[in-house]
Amino acid sequence: MSTTLTQAPSTPPTAASAPKAAGFKMNAKYLPLAATISLFLAMATMGSVLYTGFFSAQVFLNLLIDNAFLIIVAVGMTFVILSGGIDLSVGSVVALTTMVLAELVENRGWSPVVVIPLVLLMGSAFGGFMGFLIERYRLQPFIVTLAGMFLARGLCYLISVDSISITSESYGNLAQWRLPLGEDASLSVGAVIAIVVLLLAVFVAHNTPFGRAVYAVGGNEHSAVLMGLPVRRTVIGVYTVSGFCSALAGVVFTFYMLSGYGLHAMGMELDAIAAVVIGGTLLTGGVGYVAGTLFGVLMLGIIQTLIAFDGTLSSWWTRIVVGVLLFAFCLLQRLLTHRVPRPS
């Protein structure tokens, strides 16, 4: 900022000042993301200094492994929030996916090769249906996805009230599989899927017509309609994407837990929304980065890791710290989007 100010008088004001101003605006837009990344790095440094054994490749890879499903859910949520909506059903869809998967594989003896595409289709259809209701009947996303949350959770209990563990040997082998990285570091299959999803999502968000339409709809739906963008398809699309991501996260969740249970992923929608916000996406829609969401999830993960390494702090501090972070980032967003204070 100071360089902009000192250089501005020395350069001719005609051509150079416009790009400079634009450059500064870009910086302000990046600020929440930059704050998240620096805070993440600061926490990582702090952990490495304070606790022995913290600074190792595997500790950081574990952040990816333990939060793989959350990354996938949060990526789907990012699209929904970028479009100006919200999806509260993600946690329940994860649970429903684990339940259907476990029931079909374990109790009905279906092959996972058939079941996994089936549950992915189911999740997408579920999300698409909610998107249809929201778009077609002008319903509030909050309420529609709330009903979706009840529905998916209830369907879980209809299948079974108890936990169904998956004992299939091939499934267990798949869950145990590790991608070796270097000497004593490795990634689980879930983490690999999460990374692939993340890269795909970054590509879709920034390099496809769908991605651009999502940003446009989130920025101003009315303008998007006037611009002739396929708003309808886009709105239904983001909820379908979110449903798909939730189902995929459910599959990854079964790799992680090897069971299906109606109480799995309780409150995950909150974690996902928190991760997206901390990752620098504006909840009003239209501004944000899918890559930021990764850091949002990693931030939640590192808080848990730090508390686990500390050993004296109780687990509920996680929630309080996440709440405080959420508050700080919302405040930061407010300051950025609304710099001129309103007259009181």
Add this chain to the structure above:
Amino acid sequence: MTSSVWTSALRHRLAWPLITLALLLIVNMAFNSSFLHIEWRDGHFYGSLIDILNRAAPLVLVSLGMTMVIATRGIDISVGAVVAIAAAVAAWMIGGSIAGTETRFPLPLAILGAVGVAGLCGLWNGTLVARVGMQPIIATLILMVAGRGIAQLITDGQIITIYYKPYFFLGGGYLLGLPFSLFIVSAVFIGLYLTVTRTALGLFVQAVGINPTAARVAGVQSRRLVMAAYTFCGVCAGIAGLLISSNVKSADGNNAGQLLELDAILAVTLGGTALTGGRFSLVGSVIGALIIQTLTYAIYSLGVPPEINLVVKAAVVFAVMLLQSPEFRSEMGALVRRPPAQGARP
């Protein structure tokens, strides 16, 4: 002549909630002949209806608070967490001495403390919404995430069991043969009802909900009003927390008031208050809360597995939402070849 009376009665905004409630009661009666039966037992009235009213009390309270918040175009998803905080504060201030005769603080102080802390939580939400200008969902999301952590901090991660007998009176005692919680709920309801109907406050709240800018230009102190609505909602959640913890004789930071925010929003919606703010109906919200509790009761008493409860709730939410949507109504109207439903406003 009579038909026009019927149509206008059906147009009344409370018609559909009342019909739903009546249908649920009829279903209950059909499957359980002693449903309406109320008898005098152990010095108080006893029966299914009394039970439903008693159990619905916390939900009614929270729904009343939620109605005011929704009327200002807001939403408060932190009420469940506030219930947990209030329960934790009350349990801590009463203390867990097993003898059940001593308390850490006097009982009135404990009650005031819990409700006060809940009010502060509401004020915090209101400040974030009205002063900082955050979206209501996000502002209250912060407390929803952190609140249960705070509640567990107060209870030290334990479920505090309460042994102090006088405290049980709040949620489990009887006055004049009726559950004491009913008196609390009635007091809050009557107080609120008189405030919004006998003063200009109700009108101001509607004005803020319909158009905040216009209301401010017209001289309504919308910020204070919004903050007051959230504070009131917090206080309601606090009282609900007292009732719940007194009824189950313990405070569980993790599970007290779980999903209560969703039930409350559902109750308000069922009662005919649109989530877009503006016109609100306190009676409707009470009926909405009773519908939810009667539905739960029906599900249990019909012998349907309780797991179905959530699916039924989801179906009800979908149906109510669609019926409130003008687009859906006109589409259905076209389908049965009648002129589209009257009026664009739900």
